[in-house]
Amino acid sequence: MKAAVVIFPGSNRERDVCAALKRASGQDPAIVWHRDTELPPADLIVLPGGFAYGDYLRCGAMAAHSPIMREVKARAQKGVPVLGICNGFQVLTEAGMLPGALLANRTLSFICRDVHLRIETSQTLFTCGYETGQAIRVPVAHGEGNYTADPETLDRLEGEGRVAFRYCSAEGELTDEGNVNGSARSIAGILNETRTVLGMMPHPENVTDPLLGGTDGQGLFNGIVSALQ
Amino acid sequence: MKARVHVSLKSGVLDPQGKAIGNALASLGFTGIGEVRQGKLIEIEITDGDRASARAKVEAMCKELLANPVIENYAIELE
Numbered sequence: 403m404k405a406a407v408v409i410f411p412g413s414n415r416e417r418d419v420c421a422a423l424k425r426a427s428g429q430d431p432a433i434v435w436h437r438d439t440e441l442p443p444a445d446l447i448v449l450p451g452g453f454a455y456g457d458y459l460r461c462g463a464m465a466a467h468s469p470i471m472r473e474v475k476a477r478a479q480k481g482v483p484v485l486g487i488c489n490g491f492q493v494l495t496e497a498g499m500l501p502g503a504l505l506a507n508r509t510l511s512f513i514c515r516d517v518h519l520r521i522e523t524s525q526t527l528f529t530c531g532y533e534t535g536q537a538i539r540v541p542v543a544h545g546e547g548n549y550t551a552d553p554e555t556l557d558r559l560e561g562e563g564r565v566a567f568r569y570c571s572a573e574g575e576l577t578d579e580g581n582v583n584g585s586a587r588s589i590a591g592i593l594n595e596t597r598t599v600l601g602m603m604p605h606p607e608n609v610t611d612p613l614l615g616g617t618d619g620q621g622l623f624n625g626i627v628s629a630l631q
Numbered sequence: 632m633k634a635r636v637h638v639s640l641k642s643g644v645l646d647p648q649g650k651a652i653g654n655a656l657a658s659l660g661f662t663g664i665g666e667v668r669q670g671k672l673i674e675i676e677i678t679d680g681d682r683a684s685a686r687a688k689v690e691a692m693c694k695e696l697l698a699n700p701v702i703e704n705y706a707i708e709l710e
Contacts, residue, residue, distance in 0.1 A: 460699055467696060496699065503701040510647045550644060550702060584645070 403630045405431035406444035408474065410465045410493075415451035415607065419487065422607040423448070426623035427631075436468040445630045446483050447474055449490030451543070451605060461504060461546045462492030471497055483527055483630070484599045488544055491591070491601030500594055500601045501559070502551030504544075508584030512545040516616075517582045519590055519604055520570040523563050526593060528600045531625025537574035538618035540604040542582060547603040549585035549592075559592055567591035567602055632677050633710040634689045638698045639670030673697055682709055 405423045407416050416433070423431050423446075432442045436454075441447065455464035465471070471493070478484045478499060486494040494500045507513055516539050521532040532538065551559070559565050567590040571580040581588045583603070591602030606619030640646045646668050653667035675692070677685040689707050698705040 459696070463696065463699070495701070501701075503699055505645060505702065506647050508645065508647055510651055548645070552701075 403427040403445050403627045404429055404443065405446040405448055406434050406441055407431045407448045407450055408434045408436065408470055409450070410436040410452070410454035410468060412454045412456055413450050413452035413489070415487065415489075415605065418605070419448055419450045419607040422610040422619065422623045425610055426620065426627045434470060436465065436470050439469050439473060441470070441473045441477060444477075444482065446485065446626060447477060449474070449484070449486040449493050450607075451488030451490060454489055454493065457546075460496065462489060462494075462496040465489075465493045466496035466498075475499060478594075478599055481596065481598055483626070485528065485626070486599075486601040487607065488542075488547075488603055488605060491603055492546065494599065494601040499599055500592055501555045502549055502586075502592070504546050504603070505548040505550050506546050507544070507548050507582075512543075513547070513582055514541070514543040515582075516541050517590075517604060518570050518572050518574070518580060519567040520574050520576070522565045522568055525563065526566060526597050526600070527629035528593075528622060528626055529566055530629050531621035531623075535574065537570055537572065538621070539572070539609070539616055540606050540619055541608050542604045544583070544603055547583040547585065549583075549589045549603070551586060556587055556589075559589070560587070562595075564593040564595075564597070565589055565591070566593055566600055567604070632682070632685060634675045634677055634685060635708040635710070636673040636675065636689060636693060636697055637670060637706045637708070638673065638693075638703050639668060639705075640702055641704050644702050685709060 609619035
């Protein structure tokens with residue numbers, strides 16, 4: 403499984419996601435600069451976390467219009483899976499590849515801590531390493547992760563099984579307290595219509611090494627590799 | 632000519648910054664304040680074309696980049 407990781411000026415989690423991908427696949431991902439207009443052959447495209455273009459105007463807005471995104475969109479339309487983590491999720495919504503938007507956290511503060519996520523569906527190439535209903539512990543690190551969309555869009559996402567993750571308690575229950583940033587319907591990650599594009603605010607790549615306090619994120623990368631190999 | 636684009640969150644979209652500003656005003660002793668909403672103002676110098684073409688151009692800018700139609704409204708003012 404060969405991955406391509408796109409780097410924008412201000413991306414900062416690309417090394418983390420590369421390490422997680424390498425651990426799962428045994429292969430180093432290709433690194434692609436945002437000014438490039440071509441992507442190397444890849445089974446998976448990753449938009450990593452960070453603060454692309456300093457979050458100017460709106461998080462992800464500038465990155466969504468950078469030259470490489472035209473190519474990312476074209477590949478996605480051909481069915482190449484795309485994973486956007488944190489800032490990568492914001493870029494995917496700004497690029498119109500996923501519905502909705504990410505607003506400022508309801509507390510207005512930057513939140514950097516472990517949270518719990520409930521796997522809402524294991525029927526995707528991204529989440530097939532988990533069980534539906536399973537709760538995992540993964541960190542978040544964002545100021546704008548408060549997912550919002552109009553009620554019709556939210557209903558459609560839920561009806562079509564396109565909510566991949568929700569924030570929850572340690573026991574896997576949906577509570578207001580567990581909804582770390584105030585996201586609509588506790589949504590932490592969503593899929594596109596073809597279930598080949600996933601955007602999520604939490605950082606599974608940062609819990610793939612026991613030395614860093616957990617390995618609950620490894621299931622995502624192992625699942626992707628097993629699905630794409 | 633100068634174009635001013637006011638970008639604001641749609642009504643119904645939670646504006647925690649506006650809320651925080653409202654709370655700060657109340658704590659300063661200002662009374663009689665309802666909801667506070669925060670937006671942004673973008674000024675663009677348009678160096679060619681007439682007013683109609685300038686408006687059309689800025690309208691396109693709003694749709695493509697300056698505002699996110701999922702959460703924001705915009706208003707254009709030409710000087």
